[in-house]
Amino acid sequence: MTATKTNPGNFFEDFTVGQVIEHATPRTITEGDRALYGALYPTRFAIPSSQAFAASVGLDPHPVEDLVAFHVAFGKTVPDVSLNAVANLGYAECRFHRPVTPGDTLRTSSEVIGLKQNSNGRTGVVYVRSTATNQRGEVALEWCRWVMVHKRDASAPAPETVLPELAPAVAAADLVVPEGLDFSSYDFAAAGEPHRFGDYEVGETIDHVDGVTLTDAEHMMATRLWQNTAKVHFNVEARPDGNRLVYGGHVISLARALSFNGLANAQLVAAINAGSHVAPAFAGDTVYAWSEVLDKAELGESVGALRLRLVATKSREEAASRTLRGEDGKYAPGVLLDLDLWALIPR
Amino acid sequence: MTATKTNPGNFFEDFTVGQVIEHATPRTITEGDRALYGALYPTRFAIPSSQAFAASVGLDPHPVEDLVAFHVAFGKTVPDVSLNAVANLGYAECRFHRPVTPGDTLRTSSEVIGLKQNSNGRTGVVYVRSTATNQRGEVALEWCRWVMVHKRDASAPAPETVLPELAPAVAAADLVVPEGLDFSSYDFAAAGEPHRFGDYEVGETIDHVDGVTLTDAEHMMATRLWQNTAKVHFNVEARPDGNRLVYGGHVISLARALSFNGLANAQLVAAINAGSHVAPAFAGDTVYAWSEVLDKAELGESVGALRLRLVATKSREEAASRTLRGEDGKYAPGVLLDLDLWALIPR
């Protein structure tokens, strides 16, 4: 009787292509989330930092960081999609449709868009497209991700393989500029750096210089805030090495916050094109970040977009040298995260 | 002169039966408390999580977790009641009268309802009934507790022993259903589990599965948030073993949050019937929880109540086996908390 009451999570054979999962525990965003985000990450982007600055670029009420919305929306999917995950394999086609502001309540639903059993017969890859909506039913953000999930029963038959077609990157034409956003009277002094759209060149790399040493208390608080329930983040008995694995999203937020130093005007995340959690991070590791400009696009009179590779490393040298891969094509030692995103910046 | 300015706390001989203490530092609850509670405990109950969900069951404005109110109200009593406590011995007759929402300011007063000097002559037990009221003078919650307190002077005469009559449990008829609460259009999918009142049977036990490893930073932040000033929680020099003792309420909140997995619809705490902090907890301990259904009551058309034993352990085996006591009748090793509460759940 007991076993039926608790959530064992879904196993590979529980997923079918076309299935739609309405994830539980809608969550209201508050000013408390903004403050905690600022306590946990060294973020200084002027829009989420200042109500007055946000209003001056047409964003009123005052949006929280885009990644707050991402983490909250993502966290909803964990109990249903990745509680039995071996690994979070990738992201694609993540688009932010509208800013999230305190008082908004987010819900997430996911559609299974692909399945592929692994040749070992014990695991499979599940592809889902998730959509987070606010209390008015408007889409706040959507994304695809794929995870490797355990089978409950290795002898269960393999489903037909369905691989979704996913764009290698969100096309610039598909990026959403938030309604009302107008950078024409943007205050560069208040924002912290003078560099605008035209100052960045494709191929340019930026060492974000600063590093942050991780603690267990901080990554657990962050991960709980997003109602992410994956055991490995909280319980030293859940992993053979006795370490608490840092939630990959914690490293994303840390790297994004560090990128302020050199990309202070890349104010809003418009899309995440792809992402790999290359290596695990643990308390005691010191995280650095660097960026590469991959592409540029003009989205309006005052708004441009930079496509950026954002790399987190746990070595100062790796960040300073901006080495992504070794000569063998593999990720260089020390690389933690390789994230590909579009950010909006004043022209 | 100095000694007169700081608060030495009350000793056993400072209490008299019938005495009423107005505790200091009223405290306004905010959305920041909700966010911090969610960062410190893995709570996902849909009512405190979502303003929209709460409104859909008739609770508007958006209440915080009942235990936020409990901890804040309880914290007020510490400087006057338990600063010189040897041990917090028990709770009884705790009832939640109305939800607390951001903007509410809580004050607490306590009446001494019992006294009993211990045979050693150096300590005694003080029984108090505490009542927390909001800024409109409405009762938010009330509870009794008894603590063992040092005497200032062992030679002081013993007071007459007065033992209050305390109910072994709050009678179902005395439970307060919050005004407006209506579970008739309750969204079980959004809440996270399908189990309703009728799905639980008296005697049933539930292993809540997940565990959380404690850190000092987190329990200190929680305890401070409630303005609980007991030295042993904050100062490594306050205990011979050099550990910071985790506030018992931290374990209560952790266990309650873990109980979501299996009791997701036991949304509101209506009463705490009894509670024992069986063993101390420290940073590095991993806390698990299990529950037993002790009783059931129908409170209205759409609302039922489950009387639950909520047990926290620092051993996975203890939680998995749901062993409360050994053959000798003593608490099993690894048991941290034995709490008896009523929770409201949709019928």
Next chain:
Amino acid sequence: MTATKTNPGNFFEDFTVGQVIEHATPRTITEGDRALYGALYPTRFAIPSSQAFAASVGLDPHPVEDLVAFHVAFGKTVPDVSLNAVANLGYAECRFHRPVTPGDTLRTSSEVIGLKQNSNGRTGVVYVRSTATNQRGEVALEWCRWVMVHKRDASAPAPETVLPELAPAVAAADLVVPEGLDFSSYDFAAAGEPHRFGDYEVGETIDHVDGVTLTDAEHMMATRLWQNTAKVHFNVEARPDGNRLVYGGHVISLARALSFNGLANAQLVAAINAGSHVAPAFAGDTVYAWSEVLDKAELGESVGALRLRLVATKSREEAASRTLRGEDGKYAPGVLLDLDLWALIPR
């Protein structure tokens, strides 16, 4: 190209007397800041704790702790003034002009008011007067500080030495009583102590008794909350000893919060006259505090001011003995902070 995008901070030769720096990243204060402040420091002052109490003394809307405003305003100056600082040498003439309430957005600007190259030719002292204003352009607070800063190039010529005239203490006549503040119906029971202005004597000292052991997670969260970017607080690789240096302001807030026990009615900080961070603090240190009444002033019918020396120590004995300096005139071992401030208290 990279080097031009990130902020290297200013070096000694980048400053000129009369230069005005508009610091970046305006920051909106929220209820989340209040909650986090209460989680990070054991504060119980009734005005910031309770909206109802604050309103009862004429402060409506509900102000946050004065030190929240100080830390946020101060943090803005770090990237421009002290990123390359060797040491934060002193404070003077800090005055709080009006309470800061949630919704206020603070900006800070600084004027260079003094310069003096050190005889070693490698460093110099920069004096700045900083002013924080709210979204209505009203001054919230102002202060002077001086820091020792590295030269970029030791061979650069020394500037003309200019030493500002700074008051040894803010004159009582220059203290600002917040508009509307009226202590005439002050509720001493709610505030936690009966001691009013007339109960304190110049020369009196108060041992605040309690101690708090520091953790890395807590001081990093606090320091990030104020958007203070100094590397030494966050990165174990930034110091040869592998420790994260606790932000001096963290010790100030801790000592101020501990001072509640004996100075509960010293509700508002009106000025900081001077301050020395005497020794570094690290995780594991246990911080205690004591105060000395240096001066008193009557500011109005119901409002008095106490000039207080607030001393933080990392030894219980130092706090209990209230020894500031040894016979050699040097600070006693264990002293962390020597702060001179004015606080407002009911007459």
